[in-house]
Amino acid sequence: xxxFVRDKLTxxxxxxxxxxxxxxxxxxxxxxxxxxxxxxxxxxxxxxxxRFKKRLKLLKKEQNTANPDTADAPxxxxxxxxxxxxxxxxxxxxxxxxxxxxSPTKKKRLAKGPGAYSEEIIQADVENIMRCVLKxxxxxxxxxxxxxxxxxxxxKTDKREVVxxxxxxxxxxxxxxxxxxxxxxxxxxxxxxxxTSVSIKVEANMQNSNxxxxxxxxxxxxxxxxxxxxxxxxxxxxxxxxxxxxxDEKLSALYGEDWKEKSDLMDAKYFKxxxxxxxxxxxxxxxxxxxxxxxxxxxxxxxxxxxxxxxxTKRWYWPLVKCVTIKVPNADLLKHVTLVDLPGSGDSNxxxxxxxxxxxxxxxxxxxxxxxxxxxxxxxxWDILKDACSYMGNxxxxxxxxxxxxxxxxxxxxxxxxKAGIRDFILKRNQQAKAKVKxxxxxxxxxxxxxxxxxxxxxxxxxxxxxxxxxxxxHLNKEQTEIPKLQEFLQELNDCHRETLNYVSGxxxxxxxxxxxxxxxxxxxxxxxxxxxxxxxxxxxxxVHKQMEETYQAFEKCLSAGVEKSESHCERALESxxxxxxxxxxxxxxxxxxxxxxxxxNAGRKKNKKKxxxxxxxxxxxxxxxxxxxxxxxxxxxxxxxxxxxxxxLNSFSLDTKRMKMNPEYKDVxxxxxxxxxxxxxxxxxxxxxIRDRKKKIYSSLMTTVEESMQKCYxxxxxxxxxxxxxxxxxxxxxxxxxxxxxxxxxxxKVMLNQLRELRVCNIL
Numbered sequence: 001x002x003x004f005v006r007d008k009l010t011x012x013x014x015x016x017x018x019x020x021x022x023x024x025x026x027x028x029x030x031x032x033x034x035x036x037x038x039x040x041x042x043x044x045x046x047x048x049x050x051r052f053k054k055r056l057k058l059l060k061k062e063q064n065t066a067n068p069d070t071a072d073a074p075x076x077x078x079x080x081x082x083x084x085x086x087x088x089x090x091x092x093x094x095x096x097x098x099x100x101x102x103s104p105t106k107k108k109r110l111a112k113g114p115g116a117y118s119e120e121i122i123q124a125d126v127e128n129i130m131r132c133v134l135k136x137x138x139x140x141x142x143x144x145x146x147x148x149x150x151x152x153x154x155x156k157t158d159k160r161e162v163v164x165x166x167x168x169x170x171x172x173x174x175x176x177x178x179x180x181x182x183x184x185x186x187x188x189x190x191x192x193x194x195x196t197s198v199s200i201k202v203e204a205n206m207q208n209s210n211x212x213x214x215x216x217x218x219x220x221x222x223x224x225x226x227x228x229x230x231x232x233x234x235x236x237x238x239x240x241x242x243x244x245x246x247x248d249e250k251l252s253a254l255y256g257e258d259w260k261e262k263s264d265l266m267d268a269k270y271f272k273x274x275x276x277x278x279x280x281x282x283x284x285x286x287x288x289x290x291x292x293x294x295x296x297x298x299x300x301x302x303x304x305x306x307x308x309x310x311x312x313t314k315r316w317y318w319p320l321v322k323c324v325t326i327k328v329p330n331a332d333l334l335k336h337v338t339l340v341d342l343p344g345s346g347d348s349n350x351x352x353x354x355x356x357x358x359x360x361x362x363x364x365x366x367x368x369x370x371x372x373x374x375x376x377x378x379x380x381x382w383d384i385l386k387d388a389c390s391y392m393g394n395x396x397x398x399x400x401x402x403x404x405x406x407x408x409x410x411x412x413x414x415x416x417x418x419k420a421g422i423r424d425f426i427l428k429r430n431q432q433a434k435a436k437v438k439x440x441x442x443x444x445x446x447x448x449x450x451x452x453x454x455x456x457x458x459x460x461x462x463x464x465x466x467x468x469x470x471x472x473x474x475h476l477n478k479e480q481t482e483i484p485k486l487q488e489f490l491q492e493l494n495d496c497h498r499e500t501l502n503y504v505s506g507x508x509x510x511x512x513x514x515x516x517x518x519x520x521x522x523x524x525x526x527x528x529x530x531x532x533x534x535x536x537x538x539x540x541x542x543x544v545h546k547q548m549e550e551t552y553q554a555f556e557k558c559l560s561a562g563v564e565k566s567e568s569h570c571e572r573a574l575e576s577x578x579x580x581x582x583x584x585x586x587x588x589x590x591x592x593x594x595x596x597x598x599x600x601x602n603a604g605r606k607k608n609k610k611k612x613x614x615x616x617x618x619x620x621x622x623x624x625x626x627x628x629x630x631x632x633x634x635x636x637x638x639x640x641x642x643x644x645x646x647x648x649x650l651n652s653f654s655l656d657t658k659r660m661k662m663n664p665e666y667k668d669v670x671x672x673x674x675x676x677x678x679x680x681x682x683x684x685x686x687x688x689x690x691i692r693d694r695k696k697k698i699y700s701s702l703m704t705t706v707e708e709s710m711q712k713c714y715x716x717x718x719x720x721x722x723x724x725x726x727x728x729x730x731x732x733x734x735x736x737x738x739x740x741x742x743x744x745x746x747x748x749x750k751v752m753l754n755q756l757r758e759l760r761v762c763n764i765l
Contacts, residue, residue: 004028012055013330016209016288017043032060046182047330058121123500126507130155133511144517148510155506160203161337161493162362164392166384167369172406172467173341176369177202179467179483180339180490181331186211186290198301198321199355200341204334205327211293212327215283215300217276217320218351220266226250226319227265229596253316270315277320293326300324322351333490336499360388361396361696364493372405372429372464376436385447387614393450394630395699397692399639401460403441404486405433409466411475422475430464437462449630451639459640502682509678516671529669533655533676540653547649548760551636555629555756559749562628566621566745573620574737578730588726590615595717595729599710618707621737625702625748637695645691655680691759698755705748709740 005026009018020042026034034042034056043049134152137145167173174187181202205212230247251259255270268278276283285296300321328334340359366388370381385401392398414425441447441460451459463482470481478484578591594601599617637645644651657680660666661673713736717729737744 002027005031008055008059012052013209014043014048014052017048017052031056045330047332051330051332120500123503126504127156130507130510133514148514151506151510155503155510157499157502159336159499161364162359163337163339163365163367163490163493164360164363165339165341165367165369166381166388167367168378168380171369171371171381173369175467176404176406176465177339177341179465179470179481180486181328181333183290183328184471186328187294198318199323199343199352199359200301201323201325201338202334202341203325203327203338204331205329206335209329210286210288210327211290211329213285213293213297213300214325214327215276215285215297216322216324217274217280217283218322219280220278222351223320224266250319254319255315273315274317274320277317290328297324297326323355333487333494336494337490357391360391363392363396363398365400365402365489366392366398368401368403369406370403372408372433373410375403375405375433376440382440382444383613386444389447389450390619390626390699393447393639394626394633394637395696397639397696399451399459399641401447402486402489403437403460403462405430405437405462405464407466407468408433408464408481409469409475419475423480426466426476427480433464434462450634502685505678506682509675509682512671512678513675516669516675519668519671522668525666525668526672529660529666529673532660533657536655540655544646544649544653545760547646551632551646552753552756554632555636556749556753558629558632559625559752562625563745563749565628566624567741569624570621570737570741570745571734573623574617574733577615577617577620578733588729591717591726591729595714595733598714599707618703618710621710621744622703622706622748625706625745626699629702629752633695633699637691644688645695650684650687650691653680653684694755694759698752701752701755702748705751706744709744709747710736712736 005021005028006018008031009015009021024042026042036053039049039053039056043052130152134149137148165173165177178184178186230251251265255262255265259265271277274283283300285293287293287296299315300317301324302316302318340363342359343356366385368381368385370378375381381403408426408430411422411425414422416422416425438460463485465483465486466476466481467483469476470478470483473481577594580587590601594615594617601615636647655676657673657677661670661677666673713733716736717732720728720732722728
C-alpha cells in the first residue's frame with residue numbers, strides 16, 4: 001500500500017482500517033477500482049463503510065472533472081486588501097500558503113456541479129483560507145485590525161439540536177437508538193434508563209475513532225446533604241412507603257444492603273474505585289469496540305439487578321452520577337444532534353434536577369417512546385408529557401413532539417401466517433395504533449396550549465417502528481419499519497444547522513470589508529450611505545421597540561388578572577397539595593419530604609412499581625399566574641422555526657443593504673454593503689438565540705419567585721417535631737400563604753415584568 005491510500009484513509013477518519021487495506025495490497029490504482037462487495041469485505045461495519053463509499057464517490061467525481069476554471073476556486077473568494085492592482089499577487093500568495101499546508105493529494109476545490117465537494121470539505125477549504133487571511137493581518141494594534149481578528153475568530157460556531165427521549169424501562173429506547181444510529185448491539189436492553197435519575201446523552205465523537213463515556217458526578221457536598229436527609233429523615237419500613245424504598249435502593253446500591261449498620265458513609269474507602277468523585281472530576285471510559293462500552297458503563301447508569309452478568313458486582317455508582325455523555329465515532333446523523341435519554345421528571349438532587357430542566361428546555365424535539373401494545377393507554381407515557389410540557393413549551397424551545405410506538409413486529413395473533421399476511425397484519429395494527437394515539441393526544445389540552453394551533457398538526461407526529469425488522473428484515477422492508485423516517489428527520493436537523501452556509505457567508509462578508517477598506521476614494525458617497533443607514537436603523541429599531549412596549553403592556557394586563565386570581569385561589573391550591581382528598585397512610589412523611597426539598601416531592605415508585613406523580617407546591621401556587629400569560633407568551637415567543645419573537649418584528653428588521661448594493665449609485669461601497677448584509681443576518685440570528693434563552697428564564701421566574709417567597713415557610717416546617725406533626729406542618733404553611741399572598745404574587749409579577757423590560761434595555765436592542 002502506498003502513501004496515497006494511507007493518506008486518504010487518515011483524512012477520512014478511517015485509521016483503524018489502514019492495516020486491512022495494507023494486508024489486501026490496495027494501492028492507488030486498485031483504490032479507485034473497488035467495488036461494493038470488495039468494500040464490504042474491507043470495511044464490514046456499516047457506518048464507516050457508508051462514509052468511505054461517500055468519500056470515494058466524491059473523489060472519483062473530482063478525478064472525472066477536468067475543468068481548469070474550477071481547480072483553483074477557493075482562491076477566487078479572496079479579495080485583495082490592497083486593491084485590484086495586487087489581486088493576482090494576493091491570490092498567488094494565499095494559494096501558495098494554503099498548498100504548503102497540505103499534500104497534493106489533499107488539494108480540494110470549491111466548485112458547483114458534478115465535481116462539488118460535500119459541505120464539510122467546502123467549510124474546511126474556507127477555514128484554511130481564513131487562517132491565511134488572519135496571518136496576513138498586521139500585528140500592530142488598530143481598531144480595524146482588532147475588529148477583523150475578532151470577526152474571524154467568531155466565525156466558527158457549534159450549535160447543536162437536542163432530541164429528548166422519554167419512556168419507561170422496557171419501552172425499547174435502547175433498541176430504537178441502536179437502530180437509528182446503525183449499531184446492532186451498542187446499547188443492550190436495560191443499559192440506559194434502568195436507573196430513574198441519570199440523564200444520558202448520545203452524540204458523535206468528532207475527535208477520534210473511540211467509543212467514549214464521560215461520567216459527571218454530583219459534588220461531595222450534595223451527596224453529604226443527601227445522606228443527612230436519608231439518615232435523619234429515617235422512615236419506618238412500610239411496604240407502601242415509596243420514599244423509604246427510594247432511599248433504601250439508593251444506599252443499598254452504593255454501600256450494600258447493610259448500609260444502616262455502617263458509620264461515616266463519606267469515608268474515602270467507599271469511593272476508592274471512583275477517585276474522580278472525591279476530586280470533583282469527570283470519569284472517562286474508553287474503548288475501541290462498541291460492544292465493550294456498555295459493560296464498563298453499566299455500574300453508573302442502572303440499578304442493581306439479578307442478571308447473571310451482574311453477579312459479583314458489589315457497588316453500583318448511579319446514585320452519585322449527575323449525567324453521562326456517550327460519544328460514538330462515525331455517527332454522521334449525530335454530528336450536530338444530541339440524543340438525550342431522560343428520566344420522566346426532575347430529581348430531589350439539585351444538580352440532577354437542574355440538568356433535567358435545562359436539557360428538557362433545550363430540546364427542539366421530544367420523542368415519547370412506548371410499547372405499541374399499550375401506547376394509547378400507557379398512562380406513564382402521557383404523564384411524562386404532561387409533567388414536562390411547561391418546561392419544553394413556553395419554558396423551552398420544543399417545536400416537534402414525536403410519539404414513537406415500538407415493537408411493532410410481533411404477529412402471534414395473525415390469522416394469515418404467510419409473509420404477505422404477516423406484513424398486512426403488522427401494517428394494519430400500526431395504522432390502528434396511530435389513530436388511537438392521535439385521539440388520546442387531542443385530549444391533552446394542557447400540552448397543546450404550548451403550541452400554536454397553526455403548527456400543531458406539523459408539530460405532533462406518530463411513528464410505529466420495529467428495530468428488529470429494520471436490522472434483520474423478515475416481513476417488512478426497511479421503509480415499513482419507519483426507522484428510516486427518524487433517520488431522515490435527524491439528517492434534516494443536521495442540514496438545518498447550515499453551519500457551512502453560515503461560515504462561508506460570514507467569511508465572504510469579512511473579505512468584502514477587507515477589500516472595500518483598501519479603496520481610498522468615494523468619501524462623499526460613503527458619508528451619504530452612512531447617513532442613509534443611520535436613519536434606516538433608527539426607523540427599524542423604533543418598530544421593534546414599539547412592538548416590545550406593546551408586548552410589555554399586554555403582559556402587565558395579563559399578570560394583573562393572574563395576581564387577582566392567585567390571591568383569591570391560592571389557599572385552595574395549597575389545600576389540594578397539603579390536604580388531598582385521599583392522602584393515604586403516612587402522609588406526614590410525604591409532607592415532610594416536600595418541605596425538605598423546598599416544595600417538591602419527586603416521583604417515586606409504589607410497591608406495584610407504578611410511578612407516583614410528582615408533587616410540586618410551587619407550581620400549584622403559581623399556576624394561576626402562568627395560566628394568565630400562557631397564550632400571550634406563546635404568541636410573543638413562538639418555538640416554531642419560521643416564526644420570530646415579538647410578532648416577527650426582529651425577523652423583518654432590515655437595513656436594506658441588499659437592495660442598496662444593486663444600485664449603481666453605490667458601486668464604490670458595494671463591498672462594505674456586502675459585509676453589512678452578512679453582519680445583519682448574523683446579528684439577527686444571535687439576538688433571536690439570546691431572546692430564546694432569556695424567555696426560558698422569564699417564563700420560569702413566576703414559579704421561581706413563588707418558591708423563594710415560600711422558603712421561610714419550608715424552613716419553619718422542617719423544624720417541626722413531636723406529636724401532631726402533620727397538622728402542625730399544615731398550619732405553618734397555611735399561615736405563611738395567608739399572610740404573604742398579598743405580596744408574593746405581586747412580587748412575582750414585578751420580577752417577570754422587570755425581566756421583560758431588560759430585553760429592551762440590556763445589551764439586546
